[in-house]
Amino acid sequence: MQASPSPAGRTLGRLGPALGRLGPALGAAGAVLALWYLLARSGAVAPGLLPSPADTAAALADSAREGTLATDLGASLARAGQGFALGAVIGGALGFATGYLPRLSAAVTPVVSFLRPIPAVALVPLATAWFGIGEDAKRLLIAYAVLLAVWLYVHDGVSRVPVSHLRAARSLGAPLHRRFTEVLLPAAAPALLAALRYGASVALLALVAAELGGADSGLAYRLQVDGQFLRVDRMFAGLLVLGLLGVAADLLLAAVGRRWVHWSAS
Numbered sequence: 001m002q003a004s005p006s007p008a009g010r011t012l013g014r015l016g017p018a019l020g021r022l023g024p025a026l027g028a029a030g031a032v033l034a035l036w037y038l039l040a041r042s043g044a045v046a047p048g049l050l051p052s053p054a055d056t057a058a059a060l061a062d063s064a065r066e067g068t069l070a071t072d073l074g075a076s077l078a079r080a081g082q083g084f085a086l087g088a089v090i091g092g093a094l095g096f097a098t099g100y101l102p103r104l105s106a107a108v109t110p111v112v113s114f115l116r117p118i119p120a121v122a123l124v125p126l127a128t129a130w131f132g133i134g135e136d137a138k139r140l141l142i143a144y145a146v147l148l149a150v151w152l153y154v155h156d157g158v159s160r161v162p163v164s165h166l167r168a169a170r171s172l173g174a175p176l177h178r179r180f181t182e183v184l185l186p187a188a189a190p191a192l193l194a195a196l197r198y199g200a201s202v203a204l205l206a207l208v209a210a211e212l213g214g215a216d217s218g219l220a221y222r223l224q225v226d227g228q229f230l231r232v233d234r235m236f237a238g239l240l241v242l243g244l245l246g247v248a249a250d251l252l253l254a255a256v257g258r259r260w261v262h263w264s265a266s
Contacts, residue, residue, distance in 0.1 A: 051233040056240060059233035068222065073241065075217040076207055079135065080245075083142025083210075084203040088196060090143070091150030095195070098151075099158025100184065112151055120145040120206040124213035133214035138207075145206035150195040157191020158184065193257040200249040204242060 033053055039045065040052040051059070063069040098105040120141045131137035161184055169179045211220035219238050226234040 048230070049232055051236055055233045056236040059231075060237040060240065063222075063234065063237060069241070072217055072219050072222045072238075075215075076211070076219045077245075079138050079210065079218065080142060080203045080207045083139045083206065084146050084200060086139065087143035087146025087203070088150050088199055091147035091199070092154050092192060092195065094147070095151045095154025096158050096184070096188070099155045099161075099188070105155070105159070109155075112148060116148050116152070119209070121209035121212075124209055127210075128213055137213070138210035138215070141210045141213075142203050142206040145202050146199040149202045150199045153191050153195030153198060154188065157188040157195075160191075161187040189261045190257075193253065193261050197250055197253045197257075200253060201246050204246050204249075208242070 037053055040047070040050050040055075060069070094108065098108050123141060123144065127137040127141050131140065165183050165187065166179055169183045174182070207218075208220040208223075211218040212224055215221040219242055223235055223238045226232075226238065
C-alpha cells in the first residue's frame with residue numbers, strides 16, 4: 001500500500017508549478033540586473049546619470065527610513081485603486097452591454113473609438129480646470145483611462161460569444177439572468193480577466209499623468225521633485241517601485257484568474 005505524501009510533500013507539490021513559472025522570470029531579472037550593473041560600472045554613462053543597482057537600493061532604503069516612501073506609496077495606491085475600481089466597473093458593464101446589444105454598440109462604439117486615442121495626460125489641464133488639483137480630478141483621470149481599456153477587451157470578448165449558445169439557452173427556457181450568469185459570463189470571463197490585467201497597467205500609467213498634473217504626495221510627484229534636484233538614484237528607485245507595483249497587480253489578477261477562471265489560459 002502506497003504511503004500518502006507528508007504535508008511538506010503536498011506543499012511542495014502545490015508549489016512546483018508556481019516555482020516552474022517563477023524560474024524563467026527570476027533568470028530574466030538576474031540578467032537585467034547584471035547588465036545594469038555592468039553598464040553602470042563601465043563608465044559609458046556618467047555615474048550621476050546611471051546609478052548602480054546598489055546605489056538605487058540604498059536610495060530606496062533611505063526613502064523608506066525617512067517615511068516618504070510609505071506616504072507616497074499609500075497616496076498612489078489609493079488613487080490608482082479607486083480610479084481602477086471605478087473605471088473597471090463602468091467599463092466592464094458598458095462592454096457587456098455593447099457586446100450583447102448590437103444597436104447599443106452601434107451608438108456607443110463610435111463615441112468610445114473617438115475618445116480612446118485621447119490619452120489621460122492630454123486631459124490633465126481640463127480636469128484641473130474643472131475639478132481643481134484635488135483627489136477627484138486624479139481619480140477621474142485614472143477611471144477614464146481604465147474605462148476605455150476595459151471596455152475594449154470586454155466588448156470584444158462578449159461580442160465573440162457564439163450567438164447559437166445564447167439561442168440554445170433561450171430555447172430551453174432560460175431567463176435572461178440565467179443566460180447571463182451561465183452562458184455569457186463564463187464565455188466572456190477570460191476576456192474580462194485580460195481586461196482587468198491590462199486596465200491595472202493603464203491605471204498606473206494614468207496615475208503618473210494625474211500626479212504630475214498637481215499633487216503634494218505620490219510616487220510620480222516624488223519623481224518630479226527628485227528630478228528637479230537631479231537625484232537620479234531616487235528617481236530610479238521610484239521607477240523601480242512603480243514597475244514592481246505593476247508586476248504585483250498583474251500577478252494578483254493572474255492568480256485570481258487561475259482560481260476563478262480556471263478554463264482560461266492565463
